[in-house]
Amino acid sequence: MSIIYPFLCVILPCLIYQIIAIKQGDLKEKIYLVPHLIWVYIFLIYIYLALSVAGIGSIWDIDQYSEIIRLEEINLILFNSDGILTYILNIIMFMPLGFLLPLIWERFRNHIRVFLTGVGFSLAIEICQLFNHRATDIDDLMMNSLGAVLGYFIWVFVSKLFNSINKEIAFISKNEDTMDTYTTISISKNEAIMYLILSVLGEFFLYNWYLFLN
Numbered sequence: 001m002s003i004i005y006p007f008l009c010v011i012l013p014c015l016i017y018q019i020i021a022i023k024q025g026d027l028k029e030k031i032y033l034v035p036h037l038i039w040v041y042i043f044l045i046y047i048y049l050a051l052s053v054a055g056i057g058s059i060w061d062i063d064q065y066s067e068i069i070r071l072e073e074i075n076l077i078l079f080n081s082d083g084i085l086t087y088i089l090n091i092i093m094f095m096p097l098g099f100l101l102p103l104i105w106e107r108f109r110n111h112i113r114v115f116l117t118g119v120g121f122s123l124a125i126e127i128c129q130l131f132n133h134r135a136t137d138i139d140d141l142m143m144n145s146l147g148a149v150l151g152y153f154i155w156v157f158v159s160k161l162f163n164s165i166n167k168e169i170a171f172i173s174k175n176e177d178t179m180d181t182y183t184t185i186s187i188s189k190n191e192a193i194m195y196l197i198l199s200v201l202g203e204f205f206l207y208n209w210y211l212f213l214n
Contacts, residue, residue, distance in 0.1 A: 057132030098151025118148025
């Protein structure tokens with residue numbers, strides 16, 4: 001229950017949005033909807049894991065402290081974290097985000113857009129951490145954003161590698177159809193951003209850790 005409940009807090013708002021978007025949308029390539037949704041739920045599982053590792057606060061944390069925002073837990077000085085391992089782990093944590101965004105959605109095949117999304121998602125986590133006993137750190141924001149960009153360039157490398165392999169297969173078989181790659185679709189223009197926003201809001205407003213005290 002301690003695993004399923006927080007997972008549902010992240011997934012349910014996204015599922016509701018997904019159902020509404022699909023019903024209201026005009027998908028011309030419905031044949032690709034199932035593989036798209038498979039990748040989407042891989043993306044959502046990653047988001048759940050990232051939020052779990054980061055340990056964001058929730059609305060239920062507000063009455064736990066005399067002050068909602070504690071200045072001593074906020075670090076705005078660059079490279080003031082303890083140990084290089086902290087930087088490495090924050091980079092690694094956001095690399096899947098930078099890899100999955102361009103893999104699933106064509107509009108994120110741009111490193112600037114991936115970087116800005118990484119900044120936004122990391123900033124949302126840091127803001128939510130103001131409500132619990134976790135430090136809000138600018139180093140985390142910078143390393144997370146760097147991790148997203150590195151993940152993007154890993155996708156670029158993997159994508160070019162597979163395109164090269166496909167071209168070689170097509171040349172050998174003399175069949176251009178073998179050069180077809182996974183067709184990306186989107187149930188709405190801002191689908192990925194909506195998943196990120198709803199995941200954070202779901203965790204923040206729906207997850208009540210008091211339920212596990214007894």
